[in-house]
Amino acid sequence: MNNANKIAAAVLVLGLLSVGMQVLDGQYIQAGLIFLVMIGVIVVVHRMLAPYLEVCESVERLAAGDLSQPRLTVAWTGEAGRLATAFNQLLTQLRMLSEEATELANGFIGVQSLQDKVLETGQLSAVDLPTSSSQGDLNRSFAQLTNQLRRLTVKAHIIANDQLNNPALDEELPGELGDAFGLMIRNLRNLTSRANEIARGDLTSSVEGDGDLTNAFNSMVTGLRQLVEEIMRSALQVASSTEEMLQVMRQHEASAHEQADRIGRAQRTVEELLISADSIAVSAHDVFQAAEDTRDQNQHIGLRIGELNQFSARISEILKLIKSIADRSDLLALNASLEGARTGEAGKGFSLVANEMRRLAENTKESVGSIKLLVDDIQGSTRATATACHEGLTRSEDTTEAALNIKVVTREQRENTDLVNQAMEDLAGLVNHSVSGIRQVSVAASELAALSESLRELVDRFDVGDHAQSQMMSPVDLRPPSQLRRTIPSMHSR
Numbered sequence: 001m002n003n004a005n006k007i008a009a010a011v012l013v014l015g016l017l018s019v020g021m022q023v024l025d026g027q028y029i030q031a032g033l034i035f036l037v038m039i040g041v042i043v044v045v046h047r048m049l050a051p052y053l054e055v056c057e058s059v060e061r062l063a064a065g066d067l068s069q070p071r072l073t074v075a076w077t078g079e080a081g082r083l084a085t086a087f088n089q090l091l092t093q094l095r096m097l098s099e100e101a102t103e104l105a106n107g108f109i110g111v112q113s114l115q116d117k118v119l120e121t122g123q124l125s126a127v128d129l130p131t132s133s134s135q136g137d138l139n140r141s142f143a144q145l146t147n148q149l150r151r152l153t154v155k156a157h158i159i160a161n162d163q164l165n166n167p168a169l170d171e172e173l174p175g176e177l178g179d180a181f182g183l184m185i186r187n188l189r190n191l192t193s194r195a196n197e198i199a200r201g202d203l204t205s206s207v208e209g210d211g212d213l214t215n216a217f218n219s220m221v222t223g224l225r226q227l228v229e230e231i232m233r234s235a236l237q238v239a240s241s242t243e244e245m246l247q248v249m250r251q252h253e254a255s256a257h258e259q260a261d262r263i264g265r266a267q268r269t270v271e272e273l274l275i276s277a278d279s280i281a282v283s284a285h286d287v288f289q290a291a292e293d294t295r296d297q298n299q300h301i302g303l304r305i306g307e308l309n310q311f312s313a314r315i316s317e318i319l320k321l322i323k324s325i326a327d328r329s330d331l332l333a334l335n336a337s338l339e340g341a342r343t344g345e346a347g348k349g350f351s352l353v354a355n356e357m358r359r360l361a362e363n364t365k366e367s368v369g370s371i372k373l374l375v376d377d378i379q380g381s382t383r384a385t386a387t388a389c390h391e392g393l394t395r396s397e398d399t400t401e402a403a404l405n406i407k408v409v410t411r412e413q414r415e416n417t418d419l420v421n422q423a424m425e426d427l428a429g430l431v432n433h434s435v436s437g438i439r440q441v442s443v444a445a446s447e448l449a450a451l452s453e454s455l456r457e458l459v460d461r462f463d464v465g466d467h468a469q470s471q472m473m474s475p476v477d478l479r480p481p482s483q484l485r486r487t488i489p490s491m492h493s494r
Contacts, residue, residue, distance in 0.1 A: 187214070198224070242448050245441075252438050262339065263428055267421075269332050270357075274417050276325045280410045283318045286311075315375045319368050326364035333357035353423040360416040367409040374402035 061069050191214075198221060208214075337351050378399050 187211075194221075238448065239453070245448075246446070249438055249441060252434075256434060256438060262336075266332070266336060267428070269329065270417060270421050273325065273329055274421070276322065280318065280322055280406070283315065283406075312375050312378050315371070315378075319372050319375065322371075323365060323368045326362075326368065329357060329360065329364070330362065353420060353427070356416065356423070357420050360420070363409070363412070363416075367406070371402065371406055374399065377402075 333355070336353070336357065337355055341351055
């Protein structure tokens, strides 16, 4: 029950008591008048208190947070009218503050158009709303709250735009939120400074703190440092392997030069053997022609004995030369066979060729022995020609047959020598191909060494600590083996 009802009830109780007393006294007219006066008082009191009751209800609704209620109709005079006007002004101001608070809650701070000015001047006060002493405590407090939010919003925008060195961020804001922003800015600047150090190659230190961002940043630095150390170790291994490869290539280069020299000497020996075979063939033809002349001119055998002795002496000299060449060929073939056996599987073909050369030398020595016997027979026949022309004719025929045998043996020797020559050509081709392969591998190894050196120079920009730095590779010898342009000439090109 409100105060107006209480007053009306009190008036009604008093009136009823008065009416009851008058009725008990038998004064009915007075009792009726009192009752009418009582009703009039109640009506007047109700009318007088009605505006106040309406204002009271509106204030209660306002106190409950109801800002959507309608404004009071100011139709009263006196205190009631002033009270209604004040209430309407209060409701209007609270509605305005509520709308501003709603905009703030929805993120509409209203500093978007003023950010450029703050970025230019570095002063957060450029976004403050104007305040005055005539606004009242609530409006001033709300304006200060809004200004703080606007400044914090500008700081957040500056941070979001990655402008951590803007002087506006150095301005401290009061309160826990301002302190939190200041701590956040210091941490971000610390991370930025550390990131710049990393960009300059310093991977030795970390950022102090135990937050998620700090831990993630330190983990990133640790991972980057481990990655650089692993690259360093890998580059060291590549450089070491490349150096070993280059050393092996240099050894192969020397071996290839030595092998080329040996093959060249063997080819020259084969050439000499071919020349000797041609000389033997010519000599055999001369012997054959001499034997034919001896048979045709048997009647003049006595006159030709001296000439035949000269031919026999010449044949003996040729046989000595052939035997000497065969002995040298046998020795060279033996040395070549030993060299082929020493080189293993790669020299197997060379050993077979050397064995063929040795067999050819043995055949040549056997042929020389046969020819020497024939020459001895010719000389014996020459001495016996003086006593028996018939026996001289027989010896002439034997000489002809021996000359034919010499031609056959010489032709076989020539064919075998051609086979040896072809084998030497094939071996020379293999050596030249091996030389080309060594050159290509050497070039590739040199390029790999150069890449390894470039990688070492890149990772050398990073500081990963004394322990890891001490394991940095030394400069690699990038000199490749000399370009193996020396090749074995072909026998046919001579």
